[in-house]
Amino acid sequence: RNMLVHGYAEIRYDIIYEVLQHELDKLEELLNILWREAETLDP
Known part of the structure; x- marks a missing residue:
């Protein structure tokens, strides 16, 4: 079950x-x- 939660968190x-x-x-x-x-406006 813990692995499932970890896998889900990784996918998210x-x-x-x-x-x-x-x-x-x-x-x-x-x-x-x-x-x-900005470069074109600046002379």
């Missing part, structure tokens, strides 16, 4: 990690776009 952790990774990727993309725009 994997899902959370994947979601976070996806969000971080989107955030990084957004930051890159903002960075490029």
Whole structure:
């Protein structure tokens, strides 16, 4: 039973990690776009 709980927790952790990774990727993309725009605005 303990192993089952541990396995379930690991699966949930994997899902959370994947979601976070996806969000971080989107955030990084957004930051890159903002960075490029800031560079073009700055003479």
